[in-house]
Amino acid sequence: MKVLVIGGAGREHALCRSLSLxxxxxxxxxxxxxxxxxxxxxxxxxxxxxxxxVAALAAEIGADLVVVGPEAPLVAGVAxxxxxxxxxxxxxxxxxARLEGSxxxxxxxxxxxxxPTARSYVCTTSGEVDAALGAFGAPYVVKDDGLAAGxxxxxxxxLEAARAHAAGCLAGSGEGTARGGVVVEExxxxxxxxxxxxxxxxxxxxxxxxxxxxxxxxxxxxxNTGGMGAYSPLPWADPKLVDEVVESVLQPTVDxxxxxxxxxxxxxxxxxxxxxxxxxxxxxxxxxxDPETQVVLARLLTPSAALLMAAATGTLxxxxxxxxxxEAAVTVIVAARGYPGAPRTGDVVxxxxxxxxxxxxxxxxxxSGTRREGDAVVSAGxxxxxxxxxxxxxxxxxxxxxxxxxxxxxxxxRHRTDIAAEAAAEAR
Ligand code: AMP
Ligand code: GLY
Numbered sequence: 001m002k003v004l005v006i007g008g009a010g011r012e013h014a015l016c017r018s019l020s021l022x023x024x025x026x027x028x029x030x031x032x033x034x035x036x037x038x039x040x041x042x043x044x045x046x047x048x049x050x051x052x053x054v055a056a057l058a059a060e061i062g063a064d065l066v067v068v069g070p071e072a073p074l075v076a077g078v079a080x081x082x083x084x085x086x087x088x089x090x091x092x093x094x095x096x097a098r099l100e101g102s103x104x105x106x107x108x109x110x111x112x113x114x115x116p117t118a119r120s121y122v123c124t125t126s127g128e129v130d131a132a133l134g135a136f137g138a139p140y141v142v143k144d145d146g147l148a149a150g151x152x153x154x155x156x157x158x159l160e161a162a163r164a165h166a167a168g169c170l171a172g173s174g175e176g177t178a179r180g181g182v183v184v185e186e187x188x189x190x191x192x193x194x195x196x197x198x199x200x201x202x203x204x205x206x207x208x209x210x211x212x213x214x215x216x217x218x219x220x221x222x223x224n225t226g227g228m229g230a231y232s233p234l235p236w237a238d239p240k241l242v243d244e245v246v247e248s249v250l251q252p253t254v255d256x257x258x259x260x261x262x263x264x265x266x267x268x269x270x271x272x273x274x275x276x277x278x279x280x281x282x283x284x285x286x287x288x289x290d291p292e293t294q295v296v297l298a299r300l301l302t303p304s305a306a307l308l309m310a311a312a313t314g315t316l317x318x319x320x321x322x323x324x325x326x327e328a329a330v331t332v333i334v335a336a337r338g339y340p341g342a343p344r345t346g347d348v349v350x351x352x353x354x355x356x357x358x359x360x361x362x363x364x365x366x367x368s369g370t371r372r373e374g375d376a377v378v379s380a381g382x383x384x385x386x387x388x389x390x391x392x393x394x395x396x397x398x399x400x401x402x403x404x405x406x407x408x409x410x411x412x413x414r415h416r417t418d419i420a421a422e423a424a425a426e427a428r
Contacts, residue, residue, distance in 0.1 A: 001305050002027040004058050005041065006048050006078070006091075007069030008034045010333075010368035010386035011290035014297045015067060015304070016041045017366065022303035029061050035377045036367025048073045051081025058087045065090065065309050068266075071287050075101040079266070088312035092286050095262035099253070100269075100286040103145050103183045110281060113256035115249050117281040118273075120185035129166040132184035133159065143183040144169040153224055155187070188273035188280050193234065194292045195242065195270045197250045198307055201263030203316035204250045205307070206242050208299055208324055209234050210292040211423070216340060218418045225340040226383060229419030231330045231394055232295040235427035241279070245270060249281055265311055294366055294388045295329035327390045330397040330420045332405050333368065337412030339382035345369075349377045349384060350409030363389035363404040384410060394424035 001024050005012050013036050019025045020040045031054065033043030042061075046053050049072060058066050066082050068074055068091030077094035091097075098105040104122040109115075118141070121132040133140055140162035144152030154165040169182040192214075196207040210232035216222035238244075249270050257264040269285035288296075297304065301323040310316045336343035355365050366388055369381020387405045391397035398420050405415055 001025050001064045001309070002062055003029070003065045003067060003305060004054075004061060004063040005030045005067045005069060006054060006073055008032045008037065009070065009290055009381070010331075010366045010383065011288050011293045012069040013037050013366040013368070013386070014294045014388075015069060015288070018297045018300065018304040019067075022305045024303060024305045027061070029057075029063070031057055034367045034380070035370040035372040036365065038372065049076050049078065051076070051078040054078055055082045055085035055087070058082060058085065063087055065305070065312055067091065067308055069287060071097065071100050071285065074266075074286050088309060090308040090312045091266040092264045093262065096257055096264040096266075097286040099257070099264065099284045103143050103283070104181065106284050107183065109253060109256050109260075113252040115252055115281055116279060118185040118188050120183050122181055122183055123166070124170070124181040126163075126167060126170065129163065129170070129182060129184060133162055133166075136184065136186050139187045141185045141187050142166045142169070143185065145181050145183060155224075188275050188282060190273050190275040191236070192282065193237065193241070193272045193274060194230075194289050195245050195250075195272060196288060196292070196296060197246070197268045197270070198311045198316065199250075199254050199265060199268055200311045200314045200316045201254065201258055201265045202314070204246055204254055204268075205316055205319065205322065206246050206250065207296050207322070208232050209237060209242060210289070210295050211420075212289060212292050213416055213419055216416075218416050223340055225335075227289070227291050227333065228335070228416045229330070229332045230289075230292045230295045231328065231397070231420035231423060232292070232299060233328060235394065235423055237274070241274075245272065245279060248279065253284070265314070267311075290368070291331045291333055291383075291386045294331040294386045298329035298388055298390050299325045299327060301325055325390070327392065328394040328397045329388065329390045330394060330401045331366075331386050331388045332401045332415050332419050333383050334385040334387060334405060334408055334410060334413050334415050335383050336369070336379050336381070336410070337414065339414075343379075343382035344412060345379050345381065347379045347411045349379055351407040352377060354407040355387070355404045358407065359389070359400060359404040362391065363387065363400040365404065365408070379410060384413065393427055394420050395428050398424050
């Protein structure tokens with residue numbers, strides 16, 4: 001099977017790694033890829049938001065399957081164009097990807113499907129914002145309606161900060177823009193879980209749950225980011241959690257989108273809060289999470305190409321149950337100075353050979369934002385590396401991941417030191 005992966009972050013490096021380990025994959029291509037992906041796949045400098053260019057590349061390489069990683073091309077309709085050109089695509093249509101592209105649309109689908117989520121108001125004026133903030137009280141949750149790479153959400157007890165974020169979102173929304181306004185919602189407490197499901201629009205196949213660390217700094221301080229680290233499994237979670245979420249969240253959402261004539265195929269990501277009143281959806285994404293994919297795929301024993309192909313071709317009901325490793329996995333993001341604000345790029349990334357020599361195969365580096373400059377690997381994004389490790393338990397996986405992080409040499413880089421710390425301590 002010849003596979004083309006679209007994207008160039010840690011998630012796509014994890015996908016490419018998993019596909020490269022699958023004996024059914026005879027050729028692996030990625031556009032645009034990054035310096036790490038280039039070691040295991042042939043990379044192509046293609047504009048991934050240009051569906052015609054992606055379809056042309058798929059034709060050139062004779063792709064049997066195209067896997068679209070990031071949300072931006074999905075929301076832009078790249079999967080539709082490539083599918084229309086005759087290629088099986090893993091990734092939802094533009095219409096189905098609105099589940100991620102518009103928080104207001106996601107709320108509407110959840111209401112129709114009876115899926116538990118935070119109560120919310122979609123506001124288009126500052127007067128509506130003030131009324132909604134007043135109705136819910138602190139802590140305030142204010143969300144930009146459109147795509148914002150995990151950074152469009154402000155959770156704060158400071159009323160003025162909440163109002164200011166809402167005003168900024170409103171300024172960029174309205175007629176003629178992609179955004180429908182600002183969502184103000186009830187605060188959900190309790191631990192967060194990321195649960196992914198592979199679906200073909202009818203059948204839902206859940207993956208193992210993971211936890212992401214969204215805030216920039218240790219202890220959950222600092223601004224929201226795309227994610228600073230992740231681990232799986234969740235030793236503290238109810239063993240029935242996955243079944244319960246399939247039944248109350250994932251299957252009803254897939255059924256509702258099919259009922260609307262816009263079936264969702266690809267990866268449905270439920271961001272959940274486990275509150276004292278039960279599970280609530282915080283958000284949906286229309287693609288694999290980053291960096292949760294790094295830990296989830298590290299534990300998947302079933303070869304991934306057949307799984308993604310079954311979703312793309314509507315044959316998931318025939319797939320054997322997935323097999324999972326008993327090992328635990330931890331990913332620690334190494335971010336550039338300035339992330340998530342204005343990250344500095346172009347710095348040389350050192351120590352990668354040392355990790356490969358000393359820590360493989362239990363720990364390895366997946367590149368999140370890098371490119372090659374001559375012989376050097378240099379930083380090219382806010383999140384630069386996803387250092388991933390597996391172990392008998394979370395404590396061992398953590399130790400291995402942090403040992404490898406210690407060998408990385410990147411000027412001004414920073415990482416959280418508490419990824420999976422609490423869960424590892426509890427589990428031991
Ligand atoms: P989102 O982009 O909707 O996933 O939001 C990013 C992050 O903001 C989430 O992972 C949560 O940590 C936090 N967040 C979002 N919505 C809520 C909420 N209603 N209550 C508490 N925290 C939230
Ligand atoms: N790690 C959160 C996300 O992928 O949206």
